[in-house]
Amino acid sequence: xxxxxxxxxxxxxxxxxxxxxxxxxxxxxxxxxxxxxxxxxxxxxxxxxxxxxxxxxxxxxxxxxxxxxxxxxxxxxxxxxxxxxxxxxxxxxxxxxxxxxxxxxxxxxxxxxxxxxxxxxxxxxxxxxxxxxxxxxxxxxxxxxxxxxxxxxxxxxxxxxxxxxxxxxxxxxxxxxxxxxxxxxxxxxxxxxxxxxxxxxxxxxxxxxxxxxxxxxxxxxxxxxxxxxxxxxxxxxxxxxxxxxxxxxxxxxxxxxxxxxxxxxxxxxxxxxxxx
Amino acid sequence: xxxxxxxxxxxxxxxxxxxxxxxxxxxxxxxxxxxxxxxxxxxxxxxxxxxxxxxxxxxxxxxxxxxxxxxxxxxxxxxxxxxxxxxxxxxxxxxxxxxxxxxxxxxxxxxxxxxxxxxxxxxxxxxxxxxxxxxxxxxxxxxxxxxxxxxxxxxxxxxxxxxxxxxxxxxxxxxxxxxxxxxxxxxxxxxxxxxxxxxxxxxxxxxxxxxxxxxxxxxxxxxxxxxxxxxxxxxxxxxxxxxxxxxxxxxxxxxxxxxxxxxxxxxxxxxxxxxxxxxxxxxxxxxxxxxxxxxxxxxxxxxxxxxxxxxxxxxxxxxxxxxxxx
Numbered sequence: 001x002x003x004x005x006x007x008x009x010x011x012x013x014x015x016x017x018x019x020x021x022x023x024x025x026x027x028x029x030x031x032x033x034x035x036x037x038x039x040x041x042x043x044x045x046x047x048x049x050x051x052x053x054x055x056x057x058x059x060x061x062x063x064x065x066x067x068x069x070x071x072x073x074x075x076x077x078x079x080x081x082x083x084x085x086x087x088x089x090x091x092x093x094x095x096x097x098x099x100x101x102x103x104x105x106x107x108x109x110x111x112x113x114x115x116x117x118x119x120x121x122x123x124x125x126x127x128x129x130x131x132x133x134x135x136x137x138x139x140x141x142x143x144x145x146x147x148x149x150x151x152x153x154x155x156x157x158x159x160x161x162x163x164x165x166x167x168x169x170x171x172x173x174x175x176x177x178x179x180x181x182x183x184x185x186x187x188x189x190x191x192x193x194x195x196x197x198x199x200x201x202x203x204x205x206x207x208x209x210x211x212x213x214x215x216x217x218x219x220x221x222x223x224x225x226x227x228x229x230x231x232x233x234x235x236x237x238x239x240x241x242x243x244x245x246x247x248x249x250x251x252x253x254x255x256x257x258x259x260x261x262x263x264x265x266x267x268x269x270x271x272x273x274x275x276x
Numbered sequence: 277x278x279x280x281x282x283x284x285x286x287x288x289x290x291x292x293x294x295x296x297x298x299x300x301x302x303x304x305x306x307x308x309x310x311x312x313x314x315x316x317x318x319x320x321x322x323x324x325x326x327x328x329x330x331x332x333x334x335x336x337x338x339x340x341x342x343x344x345x346x347x348x349x350x351x352x353x354x355x356x357x358x359x360x361x362x363x364x365x366x367x368x369x370x371x372x373x374x375x376x377x378x379x380x381x382x383x384x385x386x387x388x389x390x391x392x393x394x395x396x397x398x399x400x401x402x403x404x405x406x407x408x409x410x411x412x413x414x415x416x417x418x419x420x421x422x423x424x425x426x427x428x429x430x431x432x433x434x435x436x437x438x439x440x441x442x443x444x445x446x447x448x449x450x451x452x453x454x455x456x457x458x459x460x461x462x463x464x465x466x467x468x469x470x471x472x473x474x475x476x477x478x479x480x481x482x483x484x485x486x487x488x489x490x491x492x493x494x495x496x497x498x499x500x501x502x503x504x505x506x507x508x509x510x511x512x513x514x515x516x517x518x519x520x521x522x523x524x525x526x527x528x529x530x531x532x533x534x535x536x537x538x539x540x541x542x543x544x545x546x547x548x549x550x551x552x553x554x555x556x557x558x559x560x561x562x563x564x565x566x567x568x569x570x571x572x573x574x575x576x577x578x579x580x581x582x583x584x585x586x587x588x589x590x591x592x593x594x595x596x597x598x599x600x601x602x
Contacts, residue, residue: 106291112534113295113579117541119302121563122571126306146534203421210423211548211560226424233431244424252419259415 011256018250022072025065033066034218035059045238052238054229064242067220071202071247074136074221078201081140083194086147087186091178093148094155105152108145116142117204121213128216135214139201147193151186158182188265195261199254206247222247280600284590288583292576299575300344300568309334309566312360332358334568347569356576360567368558369573375450376554379543380581382470383477387539388532390478391485396521398486399493400512410490414483422542426476426549433472447472448551473546480542481535488531492524499523522596529593536585540578 026032029050037048037057045052051060093104119142127134158164158181167177183190202222208214209223217224222243229239309332313325329335333347347357356365398410420428433445446452446469451462496502497520505515544556551557555574562570594600 109287109291110295110298112537113291113582114299114575115537115541115544115578115582117544118559118575118578119299121560122303122306199419206421207423207545211545213560213563226427230427233427234434244427247424248420251421252416255415255419 005260007256008260011253011260014249014253015257018068018246018253019072021246022065022069025068026062029059029062029065031059031062033058033062033220035062044236051242052236054239055232055236060239060242063220063225064222064246067222067225067243068246068250070132070215070219070221071205071223072250074132074139074205075198075202075250077133077136078139078143079194079198081137082144082197082201083147083190085140086144086193087151087183087190089144090148090151091155091182091186094152095159095178095182096174097156097159101152104148108148111142111145117207120204120208121211124208124213128214136201139204143197143200143204147190147197150189150193154186154189155182158185188261192258192261192265195254196258199251199258202247202250202254280594281590284587288587292579292583295579296348296572296576297344299579300347300572301340303568303571303575304334304340304343307563307566307568307571309360309568310336312566332360332362332569334360347572356573357569359562359570360565365569365573368570369555369577372554372558373577375552376543376547376556376577378470379473379477379546379552379554380539382474383481383539383543384536384585386474386478387481387535388485388528391482392489392525392528394482394486395489395491396493396516396524398490399497400516402494402497407490410486414486417479417483422476422480423545423549425479426472426546429472429475430549444468445471450552450554469550473543473550473552476546476549477539477542481539484535484538485528485531488528489524492527493520496520496524526593526597529589529596532592533582533586533589536582540581 031037035058037053037059039057043053045060051064053059054063089104089108093101093108120138123138124135127138164177164181167181172180205214205221206223206226209221210227212227215221215224225243226240226247229236229243233240309329310325313320313328326335326337333343335343350357354366356369359365359368394410394414398407401407417425430447433447437443437445446465450469450473451466452469457465493516497516502515502520505519506512510518543554544559546552547554547556548560555577558570559574561567562574
């Protein structure tokens with residue numbers, strides 16, 4: 001594997017390129033994602049259509065940019081929301097202990113009993129109509145449990161540290177202790193987690209859309225683009241290659257950065273470099 | 277020992293019951309069975325739709341909890357209700373459960389077994405070619421979403437079969453329809469169908485298990501008791517096997533129960549992509565049709581398997597770690 005620093009640089013460069021493509025792609029391309037070029041059905045990549053066209057004559061470059069933008073937006077939102085929520089639940093369970101802990105741990109376990117993907121299949125179509133924040137919120141609501149467990153374990157050990165006890169005896173309010181003395185200690189873990197969670201969210205969104213429960217036409221995401229081109233992956237490879245390639249590049253890049261972050265910020269986890 | 281097991285089992289049963297209640301409520305709120313009956317030409321009158329909904333126990337004029345109570349009472353007597361087409365959920369479950377259990381079992385065994393072996397091997401060859409190759413490979417596998425992995429495997433098998441000139445690896449269904457023959461040819465047929473879905477499900481687990489196992493084994497190789505074993509003259513391989521493997525497996529039991537969740541999701545993808553008539557593909561169909569009872573049946577299945585995996589992990593820990601038994 002690449003050593004951390006070059007790996008992280010490659011990852012960051014890839015993420016920047018993908019981000020630029022997602023944001024600027026639609027402005028650079030002469031085609032919009034919904035334009036249909038009736039004289040160019042299924043043409044391979046060339047001067048007119050940089051990434052070729054699909055079977056109904058839509059420009060693959062413009063469509064992929066749009067799908068990627070949607071995926072990145074959801075990934076970012078979910079990573080931030082789920083990490084924040086996991087931090088809140090985990091620290092509360094670990095720091096307050098007792099019944100708070102018991103109830104929160106039961107809720108965490110309850111969320112883990114039925115795989116999140118199954119729940120997403122049920123709720124995503126209903127939430128989609130309420131806008132992308134609700135749609136992305138569903139991914140966040142089903143992706144915080146394992147982090148919360150890890151946060152809880154750390155909070156449990158931090159609770160007995162002398163400076164935390166001192167703060168408690170000085171009369172600092174519990175929530176302030178959590179905010180000022182417990183959370184900063186986990187910042188590195190949370191940052192690493194948020195990075196890797198971005199990839200996880202992009203993967204689940206693509207999976208959900210692939211099976212037809214996510215984004216619906218005329219809107220596109222990487223998952224629907226991959227689903228539409230799967231059958232012709234061997235005959236018209238460009239339709240499949242570009243969206244799939246973008247998805248793989250993004251996940252790989254995020255994992256490279258995540259791994260480097262973990263090595264730098266959390267020396268204890270040096271051996272266990274498991275990405276999303 | 278019984279004193280430790282009992283609370284865990286009670287807790288699992290409580291989780292199971294609450295999760296079934298929650299999935300019933302979520303499924304009833306999110307799915308729309310009415311649309312399935314109304315979406316016909318000519319559009320049936322509302323009273324007819326109401327009648328059909330009531331026949332399958334999805335009458336939306338009664339409150340959700342009352343419907344759940346009715347369903348749960350029947351379920352406790354072993355009847356999981358009607359599918360949206362009026363068939364029996366139990367019958368569907370019976371047909372499909374074997375397919376899924378087979379895939380999950382093969383995936384779990386291959387994933388955990390090969391993952392642990394690969395991890396130990398990488399740790400023993402630390403810093404050399406096998407270690408580096410394994411690190412890069414597992415990193416790549418973990419960066420490929422499961423459904424993309426399945427698609428790539430399918431395309432790979434297509435090209436492979438094309439090169440060989442006849443179909444060696446099959447990629448649709450779990451057996452060839454109307455395949456008659458001796459049990460050996462049946463077995464060969466089923467195995468050639470099993471290869472790709474099992475690989476889809478297992479590759480991710482192999483990759484992540486091998487990472488954790490590598491780390492655990494590395495910690496172990498530096499441990500005092502292993503040095504003692506070497507000092508008294510055991511060969512490295514024997515020392516690792518007799519004094520190492522068991523200790524390094526202890527932290528793996530935690531990953532086992534979480535790893536199973538990923539594995540379950542992977543099996544849903546694999547079933548759908550390779551056309552296996554299992555629980556996962558049933559779930560996706562049922563969710564599309566608004567078939568609440570079938571969806572809940574699959575949720576029940578997933579809850580049972582996930583909780584069993586958790587209990588199995590606990591049991592493994594008990595076997596491996598004498599300190600826990602006290």
